[in-house]
Amino acid sequence: MRQAGVERRMMPRVSCDECHSGVPDFEITHFGSIEAGYRNLCSRCYNEEVARRSGLTFTHIAFLPMELPDANGAGHRFHFVLRLLGTMLSLAAIEVKGGGREGYEFQVHGAADADPFDLMTRLLERMRHDLAKTYLVEGDLGLAISGTTVRGQLTCDPESADYMPVLVIDGREVSWEQFGRMLMTFEGWRIHLEIQDPSEEV
Template identity: 50%
Template structure:
């Protein structure tokens, strides 16, 4: 796993947990979430109690356990709580985020986020078919990520916590040739 030293406390931080903090003029520093939150609180002149949530296993529709890590970040007037899986030292698989105002109780946010994760993981969108897979019903939910392997700027989709290339998804859609579709795009903090 790639580790980076936090610029402030000098503790090693996993690369998926590092926050690049700063500005174009002053430059950027790599911070751990604890130091990031402390600095945002200090700049804003308010108190902030750091809460570290332990990782949690949540089962999906097929009974497979997913190990979620959590990160609470202070953004000044708002807080965000993220939940993500780590695959091979990088963020990968399911990812969720909840946004709230700065006064929100982190434990209530955590309860809301876990409920949302449970609802999302209970939904199955893809079914395996031999080598490939197909769309289970007529609704697909997922995340638009970036395909770093591709020469073209095309998305890598994350559906049911699995990476599905743009090509693969195109092939799956061909089952519905002649049908119509409606594509609705939502912010990462909204429930789809």
């Protein structure tokens, strides 16, 4: 595990309308209302605005990016985004590849007054636990399910005409068609599908 304060590759930056700093797009919140208009706020300015409106005392923590290894020893670089969501505090870990958001994502929640460092401890435990497992394997016919259990994240391809689901398994994107072909290995078997909140243990 190592932290780094300097990016290996530049990511596209979006300017915050409040402090005018440039941040990755996943740190921006489109905040406001139809009546008052909307502003693009970085996580720090967003948290300060939510705290002010909620009458809360809040100190924003900007966690440094971190790289963690998976079960095969490959490194995965994560950026952390802390957001105050009214009565709840959220901490997300977002994997970045090639200058963009891609791969694993993790999230934990706590009360609005939770200690961000406690959330980070919980988040790192979950990340290490999940990164130590793999569910896919390269088989004779291509990518396949290594056992009888698969865990991952539901997302989508916004450029797809039919807007079909895309799964992130083992930190890699798997199309709905690819996953369907993998499932045909188990034709005739029973299946159990459980969908959970991103912050829940799986």
